Amino acid sequence: MAVVTREQYFDAAMDVLATKGAGALTIAALCSRFEVTMGSFYHHFRNVDAFVDALLRHWETEQTHRVVELTASGNGSAQKTKILRDFCLQLPHESEAAIRAWAATNPRVALVQRRVDDARLAAVRDVLAPLVSPADVEHLALVAMALLVGLQSWRSPLDRQELERVLDDLDRMLRHYRRRARA
Secondary structure, three states: OOOOOHHHHHHHHHHHHHHHOHHHOOHHHHHHHHOOOHHHHHHHOOOHHHHHHHHHHHHHHHHHHHHHHHHHHOOHHHHHHHHHHHHHHHOOHHHHHHHHHHHOOOHHHHHHHHHHHHHHHHHHHHHHOOOOOHHHHHHHHHHHHHHHHHHHHHOOOOOHHHHHHHHHHHHHHHHHHHHHHHO
């Protein structure tokens, strides 16, 4: 009998979210992916609600807290900006779009989604603060978040090359604001 870890259940759940949406995220669907009994699932999680809470904590930690830690540890603005860009490119965009859709109907998911957005927005502000005028930080952080969330919600699957081009445009915009701040 296969041994399935909590992390494997989380990865499978993110795949289910990306491909089929939150409505398809069931214990039976997860267990059938691994060809294990539901006992395997219950070995790790008390019930589906406990699993959802753990999945959301895992997502929040892996896809948000990690970037905050990485950008804080970066040396200099250029490195922090690159860390943030790389983070944006590696996100599980289709899963995140599904989580956003799920948040529209589930208050528990919505609460975590808001925390994730707030933490990411704060990380973007922190990276931008030394680069542009204080008056421009909030605006540029909002533009960056709107671009990411907008593409995630609009395009599925998200074209990574298109995202790279949008991030290049954002970088050009940032350079314009940096020059303006220095003038």
